[in-house]
Amino acid sequence: MAERLRQDDRRRQLIGIGLEILATKPIHALSVDEVAARAGISRGLLFHYFATKQDYYAAVVRAAARRLLTAAQAGPEVAPDRQLRSTVAAYVGFVVRHREPYLAFFRGGAGADPQIQAIYEEVRDALTDRALAATGLPASPVTRLAVRGWWSLVESLAVDHSGERAPAVASEALVSYAVDALPGLLAGLDRLTAPAI
Amino acid sequence: MAERLRQDDRRRQLIGIGLEILATKPIHALSVDEVAARAGISRGLLFHYFATKQDYYAAVVRAAARRLLTAAQAGPEVAPDRQLRSTVAAYVGFVVRHREPYLAFFRGGAGADPQIQAIYEEVRDALTDRALAATGLPASPVTRLAVRGWWSLVESLAVDHSGERAPAVASEALVSYAVDALPGLLAGLDRLTAPAI
Numbered sequence: 001m002a003e004r005l006r007q008d009d010r011r012r013q014l015i016g017i018g019l020e021i022l023a024t025k026p027i028h029a030l031s032v033d034e035v036a037a038r039a040g041i042s043r044g045l046l047f048h049y050f051a052t053k054q055d056y057y058a059a060v061v062r063a064a065a066r067r068l069l070t071a072a073q074a075g076p077e078v079a080p081d082r083q084l085r086s087t088v089a090a091y092v093g094f095v096v097r098h099r100e101p102y103l104a105f106f107r108g109g110a111g112a113d114p115q116i117q118a119i120y121e122e123v124r125d126a127l128t129d130r131a132l133a134a135t136g137l138p139a140s141p142v143t144r145l146a147v148r149g150w151w152s153l154v155e156s157l158a159v160d161h162s163g164e165r166a167p168a169v170a171s172e173a174l175v176s177y178a179v180d181a182l183p184g185l186l187a188g189l190d191r192l193t194a195p196a197i
Numbered sequence: 198m199a200e201r202l203r204q205d206d207r208r209r210q211l212i213g214i215g216l217e218i219l220a221t222k223p224i225h226a227l228s229v230d231e232v233a234a235r236a237g238i239s240r241g242l243l244f245h246y247f248a249t250k251q252d253y254y255a256a257v258v259r260a261a262a263r264r265l266l267t268a269a270q271a272g273p274e275v276a277p278d279r280q281l282r283s284t285v286a287a288y289v290g291f292v293v294r295h296r297e298p299y300l301a302f303f304r305g306g307a308g309a310d311p312q313i314q315a316i317y318e319e320v321r322d323a324l325t326d327r328a329l330a331a332t333g334l335p336a337s338p339v340t341r342l343a344v345r346g347w348w349s350l351v352e353s354l355a356v357d358h359s360g361e362r363a364p365a366v367a368s369e370a371l372v373s374y375a376v377d378a379l380p381g382l383l384a385g386l387d388r389l390t391a392p393a394i
Contacts, residue, residue: 141364
């Protein structure tokens with residue numbers, strides 16, 4: 001019976017409902033009663049699992065982040081010199097397949113919500129670590145700054161590419177363009193670190 | 198008297214209160230009663246100006262977007278070949294001065310909220326138009342794709358630069374790095390448009 005779900009399963013069920021509803025509805029339009037009703041539990045029991053609506057939302061976004069990071073990785077069979085391309089291709093594919101939830105969870109979010117901002121940071125940092133590992137670059141502060149910026153560029157390309165106004169560009173070509181943009185951005189970094197004249 | 202404010206002034210007042218509160222509080226934690234109380238009006242009167250909480254939020258984000266676009270422009274006195282740099286410098290300066298509200302209104306936002314997503318698109322498009330005008334580039338679909346991506350890179354640099362973990366880089370150097378990144382990104386565009394082999 002639904003009432004007999006174990007704690008972990010119940011949490012997972014509630015998060016799954018949130019992933020579904022919040023992909024198409026902004027957080028301030030989310031009704032906790034609706035979530036509880038869908039799960040067949042009381043509003044009070046929902047708040048037993050998540051202390052506040054904000055905590056529930058953070059748990060849902062965290063789950064979305066895990067899915068993104070699981071999807072956006074090169075397989076273990078990928079040769080070192082293809083890992084960056086493979087990671088970017090997997091990331092772009094994820095955004096194309098899940099555009100609405102991607103926008104809802106990673107470009108939208110919850111405004112000035114420190115929990116959500118922390119999750120965004122974790123995702124961006126994890127992706128940046130993968131790019132640094134794939135390129136063998138040292139993770140100096142300015143290199144990270146540039147690689148994080150490059151991921152923002154890649155995100156924009158992927159989101160635009162999957163949108164209504166997308167120019168007719170093959171995903172493969174988009175991935176190549178994105179991957180090939182990184183060396184130029186890194187080569188320009190000496191401008192950032194050069195002492196002022 | 199506060200009760201006698203004209204309609205436009207009242208709207209402006211309510212939006213001003215929202216700009217202040219929502220810079221530090223996520224939308225789902227915003228109490229409409231708090232906004233009404235601060236304005237010295239009833240909750241009912243607030244809903245006379247904004248049909249729903251979502252509409253109120255959209256009006257606040259739209260006001261933040263207007264402020265950003267007003268701030269992020271080159272002055273009329275700037276020579277054509279310095280306009281892009283001047284625009285980027287003004288944009289980076291805005292993000293540095295208003296980091297928290299910037300994150301709240303433009304990186305956070307309202308998840309799957311079509312009104313907010315439309316405002317984001319308008320801002321990104323307006324900035325892209327400015328960059329295209331400053332560089333004299335034709336606004337082809339792939340050029341727009343690249344320039345929009347470049348603005349995402351600039352945003353990431355500006356946000357990281359103003360954050361706690363920022364590497365020690367002068368704003369001036371950051372602006373130069375951002376401006377100088379654009380030609381390389383545009384030069385790579387032939388990869389996107391070249392016919393597949």
